[in-house]
Amino acid sequence: MITSSAPRPGAATAPGPPRRRALPRIVRHRAPTGALLALALFAAVRTAGIAAVIAVNALTDRPLVRNLAHSWDSRWYLHIAAHGYGRLIWITPTGGVQSDWAFFPLYPALIRATAAVLPVGQAAAALLIAWTAAVVAAYGVYLIGHLLYGRATATALVVLWAVLPHAVELTIAYTESLFAALAAWSLYSVLKGRWLWAGALALLAGLARPTGFAVAVAVIAAAAQQLWPRRGQAAPAVWAAAVIAPLGWLGHVLRVGHSTGDLTGGYFAVQGAWGSRIDFGAGAARFVGALLEHGGKVVYPVALAIVLVCLVLFGLLCLERAPLALLVFTGVLVLLVICGSGSFSSKPRFLLPAFPLLVPAARALAHTWRRRPAAACLIGGALTAVSVLYGAYVTVLVHSPL
Known part of the structure; x- marks a missing residue:
């Protein structure tokens, strides 16, 4: 005889457990599978990089950690954090006047705020911000990779970015990690349809670096992609994101223009004094010609090789048919590197936040891991060794701008 546990009509039923209200999304959010492993690998590689810098400093009788917080641009950021803008200039050997207005305000503002809140000096605060932002950026990179391609590719993407x-x-007192964090999370917000977050983070990215407008352009392009087929009939948040995304970059440009007495051209004159201008590749062509004719230190051929590899990777990324926001963000950064003047040795640094370039390689590495794990580990180990050693070399021994 088969009996049913269903109550008879009219029968009393015991009250069930009270229904729980759904928690807000921000509370219910859980990290995707594998995120902790990816972040642990990232932290291990970059910690090894810091240790290598300290070891080389010790071997060459230099202060152990000073160049982590006082290398090139770091000194300008620390001076702005301590004294504000308009207090420091540098006269170049050719008579050019370089001023602190070339540097964007978010990082020095965070340095000053952190040093005011925590019992640390401004140099330590600068490193703390950079290291924290690097981990936050790595998590954003993982989320994008996981959303689009799954766990294995996301992990490979983070590892390749680390090496x-x-x-x-990413672990010295520069703005690359802060900018990469803001860019990654803004792009992730676009992919998830969180438009107000995307616009707000793009605004902050525009306050972090001169290349910050690349994030704004990506958000605007993605918003236009949403608006075009609907003849502009979309959620107000999409319009809001497109409007607020460029305000950070524009705000600093106009502030510099106001301070220099040339509202629209003052900022570009300041950047020109640093050798940073759009020359449509003329400077890069001269550099390549001189390098082929006369040769150069290790850092210059390596920089050229990195730029050429990035061009190939961008072509592969386009063939991957990646989301528009990723393509636009990466394309703008690549275009600025190719068409902008300035020290060629710094161009790999400018491409460091362009993590989507690594998607094709990450997919290939993930495929290798599934088929031949030992080979994938060997590749990862070799790349880690090169990154750690070369990082110590350019930070401690090279005297050209990073």
Whole structure:
């Protein structure tokens, strides 16, 4: 005889457990599978990079950690954090006047705020911000990779980003890690349809670096992609994101223009004094010609090789038919590197936040891991060794701008 546990009509039923209200999304969010492993690998590689810098400093009788917080641009950021803008200039050997207005305000503002809140000096605060932002950026990179391609590719993407030759600059007092964090999370917000977050983070990215407008352009392009087929009939948040995304970059440009007495051209004159201008590749062509004719230190051929590899990777990324926001963000950064003047040795650093370039390689590495795990580990180990050693070399021994 088969009986049913269903109550008879009219029968009393015991009250069930009270229904729980759904928690807000921000509370219910859980990290995707594998995120902790990817972040642990990232932290291990970059910690090894820091240790290598300290070891080389010790071997060459230099202060152990000073160049982590006082290398090139770091000194300008620390001076701005301590004294504000308009207090420091540098006269170049050719008579050019370089001023602190060339540097964007978010990082020095965070340095000053952190040093005011925590019992640390400004140099330590600068490193703390850079290291924290690097981990936050790595998590954003993982989320994008996981959303689009799954766990294995996301992990490979984070690992490859950690072992780039110039990845040491994610852990010194520079703005690359802060900018990469804001860019990654803004792009992730676009992919998830969180438009107000995307616009707000793009605004902050525009306050972090001169290349910050690449994030704004990506958000605007993605918003236009949403608006075009609907003849502009989309959620107000999409319009809001497109409007607020460029305000950070524009705000600093106009502030510099106001301070220099040339509202629209003052900022570009300041950047020109640093040798940073759009020359449509003329400077890069001259550099390549001189390098082929006369040769150069290790850092210059490596920089050229990195730029050429990035061009190939961008072509592969386009063939991957990646989301528009990723393509636009990466394309703008690549275009600025090719068409912009300035020290060629710094160009790999400018490409460091362009993590989508690594998607094709990450997919290939993930495929290798599934088929031949030992080979994938060997590749990862070799790239880690190169990154750690080269990072120590360019940070401690090279005297050209990073």
